[in-house]
Each structure stands twice: as C-alpha cells, then as structure tokens.
Amino acid sequence: MRILLIGIFSFFIYQLISAQPAETFLLSKPQEGEGVWSFLRRHHLDPASETERFRQINEGRFDPNGNLYLHQEYLVPVLAEEWVDPLFGLEHQNLKIRDSELKGAVFYLVSGHGGPDPGAIGQYDEHQLFEDEYAYDITLRLAKNLLEKSATVHVIVADSLNGIRSGAYLLPDQHETVLGQVIPLDQLTRLKQRTTVINQLAKEEAATYQRCIEIHLDSRSQNKQLDVFFYHHENSPKGKEMAETISKTFEENYKKHQPQRGFSGTVNHRNLYMLKHTHPVAVFIELGNIRNFRDQQRFVVESNRQALANWLTSSIVKDFQNQNH
Ligand SMILES: [Zn+2]
Known part of the structure; x- marks a missing residue:
C-alpha cells in the first residue's frame, strides 16, 4: 500500500497548544462487497466517530447511494507513530x-x-x-x-x-x-x-x-x-x-x-x-x-x-x- 503524506493546514498557535501527532493518509481500495463501516473497521478506525470525516476527506468518491466504488482508492487517515x-x-x-x-x-x-x-x-x-x-x-x-x-x-x-x-x-x-x-x-x-x-x-x-x-x-x-x-x-x-x-x-x-x-x-x-x-x-x-x-x-x-x-x-x-x- 502506498502512503501519502499530506500537509494539513492549521494555525501555528493552534498547533502549539494542541499537541497532536501529525496525520498522514493511506490510500486503500475496498474489498469485494465492503461497505464504509467494514472498510473503516478493517483500517482500525471506529466507524461511529470516523465515518463523517472519512466522507468529507473523500468527497466525490462515493456512488449516488453513498457507497464505496470497488476500484476507487480512498484516503484513510492514520496517526503517525x-x-x-x-x-x-x-x-x-x-x-x-x-x-x-x-x-x-x-x-x-x-x-x-x-x-x-x-x-x-x-x-x-x-x-x-x-x-x-x-x-x-x-x-x-x-x-x-x-x-x-x-x-x-x-x-x-x-x-x-x-x-x-x-x-x-x-x-x-x-x-x-x-x-x-x-x-x-x-x-x-x-x-x-x-x-x-x-x-x-x-x-x-x-x-x-x-x-x-x-x-x-x-x-x-x-x-x-x-x-x-x-x-x-x-x-x-x-x-x-x-x-x-x-x-x-x-x-x-x-x-x-x-x-x-x-x-x-x-x-x-x-x-x-x-x-x-x-x-x-x-x-x-x-x-x-x-x-x-x-x-x-x-x-x-x-x-x-x-x-x-x-x-x-x-x-x-x-x-x-x-x-x-
Ligand atoms: Zn495555585
């Protein structure tokens, strides 16, 4: 799998007080029959809290019903270690x-x-x-x-x-x-x-x-x-x-x-x-x-x-x- 490094725009001051690991993104394709929920689970993300953001990050990459396309690559947020x-x-x-x-x-x-x-x-x-x-x-x-x-x-x-x-x-x-x-x-x-x-x-x-x-x-x-x-x-x-x-x-x-x-x-x-x-x-x-x-x-x-x-x-x-x- 390819790892993409994407700079996240944020205010310097906010970074100063909010000490967080930098976020990186993984590019990954769904498996046959996989929905958003199980796709996120497979990537160790909690669907209950991550689904909305996942959809925002990948806007325009869902079918008209909001489902994943099988051969589409999706950005998956991962925290830097x-x-x-x-x-x-x-x-x-x-x-x-x-x-x-x-x-x-x-x-x-x-x-x-x-x-x-x-x-x-x-x-x-x-x-x-x-x-x-x-x-x-x-x-x-x-x-x-x-x-x-x-x-x-x-x-x-x-x-x-x-x-x-x-x-x-x-x-x-x-x-x-x-x-x-x-x-x-x-x-x-x-x-x-x-x-x-x-x-x-x-x-x-x-x-x-x-x-x-x-x-x-x-x-x-x-x-x-x-x-x-x-x-x-x-x-x-x-x-x-x-x-x-x-x-x-x-x-x-x-x-x-x-x-x-x-x-x-x-x-x-x-x-x-x-x-x-x-x-x-x-x-x-x-x-x-x-x-x-x-x-x-x-x-x-x-x-x-x-x-x-x-x-x-x-x-x-x-x-x-x-x-x-
Ligand atoms: Zn005191």
Whole structure:
C-alpha cells in the first residue's frame, strides 16, 4: 500500500497548544462487497466517530447511494507513530506512540496561573520557586505521557519558549499564553479566559471521555507539609471518582517508594470557578506546599517532577479503564 503524506493546514498557535501527532493518509481500495463501516473497521478506525470525516476527506468518491466504488482508492487517515512537537523543548520534542491505553480519551490540561501571575512563591535556600513554572513543567511531562498513550491532549496554558526543563530551578517568565492569547492579571478574567477556551474546544470533540485536569502547587504556612489535595465539583460524581482514583494511586506509590513517610491524599469537593464552569469533567490537584522544605523536594528534584507526572498518568489510565467497563 502506498502512503501519502499530506500537509494539513492549521494555525501555528493552534498547533502549539494542541499537541497532536501529525496525520498522514493511506490510500486503500475496498474489498469485494465492503461497505464504509467494514472498510473503516478493517483500517482500525471506529466507524461511529470516523465515518463523517472519512466522507468529507473523500468527497466525490462515493456512488449516488453513498457507497464505496470497488476500484476507487480512498484516503484513510492514520496517526503517525512518531512525531516532533517543539512545545516540549529540544530535549523532549520527539514523541512516539507507546501504547493505545488512552485511545479515544481527550484531555484539557491546565497548569495553574502563568503569564503575569506566578502563583505561590516559595523560598528555597537563596532561590525563589514559582508555582506557575513548576506546575507547567509537570503538566508538560503529563501531556507527553498521555500523548504517547494515544490520547488527544489540549495543553491550555502554554509557553512556546520553555519546554520540559531539567535542573532544580525553573526561572520565572511571563511567556505563558492561553491559545495564543495574553493572560490577564485579574483572577476572574483569567479563569474565564481558560474556561471559555476549554468549553469551545470541548464542543468540537465528540469523545465521551473528556477530562480537564488543573495542576497547582499551592502555598500554606512554611512548616506545614502538605499531602496532595484533589478537588472536584460537588455535583460531579465522575470528577469525584477520578479524584479518588488519583489519590489512591498516589497513596500506593508513596507506600511503595517512601513507606516511612506516610501519605494520605485528601479528596474534597470545592466550589472553585474552574470546577464549576468547565463543561468536561474536571479535577483540580494541589501537588504540595511550595513553601515547605520537604514538599519542595517534590518539585526541585527533576526525577520527582517526572514521577509525579508518571503517577498522574497511571491513575488517569485507571480512571479511563473504570469508565469503560
Ligand atoms: Zn495555585
């Protein structure tokens, strides 16, 4: 079979926030007696969600009844197995499908604050730690994991100049935007902006499993070591379920890796703007207290940032599987 590479026109900014594998097309002819449904099935596409687009791409190639012509070649969309996305930075921009555990799932990832608002600030030796930078780094690591598990991922708050960063101290900047829009300082305007973007994107997505995940590292008093907090909206049983699944996974991982430490994730409902107004099911996560020395280890040690992203990933896979069984 021949593989055709076709460039898809898209806006640069949209590509930036919507980290997706490049799409390629396969040219293929139907078999004797094959209808659109079985043709798509044979090419590992879900007819329920792909038929309409398949017809659009191949407009003019169907008989008057909308059936396939036997000797006609049809364009069949296939996702590239490997692709490059500069959003993740030079050292992390090569992505590769590793499995299809999250195929069909759609995520809206929001790292807290950004732009003119650094969020909470912690003091670590002579360094300052800025919440928005660490939240973004962990969010990007999570985004990459999810993409490599075949999910669709919308990175809502994005910084085109900083990808995933190594090292302990992530320098602050104000580059972050929301879909290319400048982030306003006023809190309510800021939250409305990202909520509007998520709800617009969600309208275009047909997937039944869509989740919005918001990541923060907040600030409490300095001596308060913070376990991870998970929030959902009180009228969102699916949000609650997801928060509990993530919390449980964190607990298991802490037991395994730091048994002496003890961990209790806290799941609560909370009347937060984002939880209330985003249409996809949403979970809000506080990964720790950026002012507490022990919690700070979670963020300044790069491998810990990766571990947090990995734990989030495995718990999200569990939640997705729970919803599908
Ligand atoms: Zn925050």
